[in-house]
Amino acid sequence: MRMSQLFLRTLRDDPADAEVPSHKLLVRAGYVRRVAPGIYSWLPLGLRVLAKVEAIVREEMAAIGGQEVRFPALLPRDPYEATDRWTEYGDNLFRLKDRRGNDMLLGPTHEEMFTLLVKDLFGSYKDLPAVLYQIQTKYRDEARPRAGILRGREFIMKDSYSFDVTDEGLEQAYQAHRAAYIRIFDRLGFDYVIVKADSGAMGGSASDEFLAVLETGEDTFVRSPGGYAANVEAVTTVVPDAIAFDGLPAAHAEQTPDTPTIETLVAHANAAFPRDDRPWTGADTLKNVLIMLRHPDGSTEPLAIGLPGDREVDAKRLEVQVSPAEVEPFGEEDFARYPDLAKGYIGPGVLGTENATGIRYLTDPRVVDGTSWITGADVHGSHVFDLVAGRDFTSDGTIEAAEVRAGDPAPDGSGPLELARGMEMGHIFQLGRKYAERLGLQVLDENGKLVTVTMGSYGVGVSRAVAAVVEGSYDELGIVWPKEVAPFDVHLVVAGKAPELFEGADGIVADLEAAGLDVLYDDRPKMSPGVKFKDAELIGVPTIVVVGKGLADGVVEVKDRATGERRDVAVADLVATLTA
C-alpha cells in the first residue's frame, strides 16, 4: 500500500475528548473517527487491524468446530419478549419502531436468536452437539460510554453458543471454548487473567471471565502469587478456626457515650478501657449494618449484616449474594418502625429472627464461634465488650458481603491477595437450560423422549480487543503493534527525494510483497524525513525499513519499532532478514 494513496490523516495533537491512551492514539494515528458518543468509524488502517483480530478469532473457533453464521443486528421484539429481556435490559436496549409501529431492537446479544435457529432446524439428539458463532455488531445504550473504542455503545463481538443434550457435553464445549480463548488472547499479546466470575445468582453455573489487565479497566479483580484469580464478587473469605470458649472473659456492657461510628468507638475504647497487649482496632468491633431488600415480587425485607468494623460492605458483593432481590437503603422511616434499633449502637442482642426485631441477621464468615467483639448494646451510649460469637449471640447464617482488601488470604491458600483493575475481554458461561426452556428448544433423545437442550454462551469483545492491544502496547511515540495484529508487516520509509531512492524503494517493496509481506510504503514525495519517521512511529507497524543514503552502498536500515534497535541490512538480504 502506497501511503500517497492511503486514506489517512495523522494528527499532531491528542483529541480533546480522549482520555485513555488507546483512544488518543487510535484517533491520532488515523485508525478510527468518532461519529457520536461511543460510536466510531473504522478507517482503512483500523479495519485492517480489526480484520486481523477477527481472523484470529475465526481460526480458533474453527479449531474447536465452531461454524460461523450471521444474524441481523436489527431484530424483532418477540424473541426478547419470550425471555423477558425486552424488559430486563431496560434503558440499555436500543429500541425503535418500524413504519407499522412494530417494536424492534438493535441486538445487545443474541442468545434468543441462536436458540430459535437451532430449534427451527434441529430436532434430534443426533444433530448435537453443535457450536455456532457470529462476529456481529452489538448495541448497548450505555448510560455513559467512555474510553473510546474500549467501551462504546456500538461494538463488535464474537458470540458463540454450544448446544448439547447432556451436562457432560456442555462441560466439554465449555472447556473447549476456554482453551480456544486462551489461544486467542495469547495471540493477541496483551496481559490478561482468567478470573472466576460471580458465583452467585445463576446457581453454580461455571463462568470464567478473561480480563485484560489495564489500569483503565472497569472491573476490580484479585490475584495471588500462587495463581489464584477471581472477580471480587466471587472471592470467598477464608474462615478462621473456631476458638474454644474456655477462659474467655465474660461479656460486659460499658458506657461509651458519643461513639456512633467505629472510629469514635475505637478511640474511646483505647482511652477508657485500654488493653494490656495492644490497642483496640476497628477489627475488634462488630459493625451491624441494616439494609432493605426488595424482592422481585415487590415485597421488602429488612436484613442486618454483621461484619468486622474495619471493613465496609461491598455493594457489588452484597448484590450478588442477595440476588435476585435488590438492595435499598434502610431509611429513617424504617428505623422508626423498629424502636428496638438504637441507631449507632445496634448489636446482635436485638437482631436475628429469634430476637426482638425479628430481622434476619447474617454475619461475615470471619465471625466464627469463639471470636470476641465490641459491639452495640442496643442502648444509646453503650457497647458490649467481649461478646463472644456462639456463646453470647448467634446469627442466622453467614454472608460474603464485606469488602475484599489487598493482603487478604486467597481462598485456596496460595498467598495474600493483590487487587488490580481489568477490562472484560471475554466471558464464557454455562447457560444451562434457561433459554432453551423459555424458548422451547427440545430434541428427541435415544429413547424418543423430548429433552431440553443445555447451552453455553461465550463472548469475545473484538473491537474492544483492538483497543486493549493498544493499551498494553504503546510508548511516547505512538502505537507498538504486536506482529499478529499489526495493520502491515513492514513500514517502508523513503528518507530523501532523489529519484534513485524511490526507484530503489519500488523494487524493494515489490520484492517484499512477492515474499508475502504486507508493506506500507511511504512514497510521499515532498514529505520531510522527520514527518515520515514520526508517522511511522505513531502508526506502529512492527518493522520500519528506511531507504536513504545507504542505498547507494546497497544497504537499508531496519528498525524495530518496539525496541528502537536499528541495524543496516544489505538490500540483497532484506527479504531473508524480514521473513526469518
Next chain:
RNA sequence: CGGGAUGUGGCGCAGCUUGGUAGCGCACCUGCUUUGGGAGCAGGGGGCCGCAGGUUCGAAUCCUGUCAUCCCGACCA
C-alpha cells in the same frame, strides 16, 4: 440519574471580564527554497462562534432557555 466542566474552520486553542469588520498554531492549496527526526519564506482557501429567543444602533461577547459533548460517581461486554 447526581456532581463538575466545555461548546469558536478538519484538529488543538485564544478572544468573552469591558459589545464595535472572528484570530493563532497545526493540517490543507500554490510557488520558490529545503531534505535523516513533526522544515523556511511568500501567497491562498475554508466559520450560521452549538441552537433558539431576548437586550442593544450593533452580540462570539450581556440575559433567558435549550441541546450537545467530556470528566468524576451510580450503572455497565
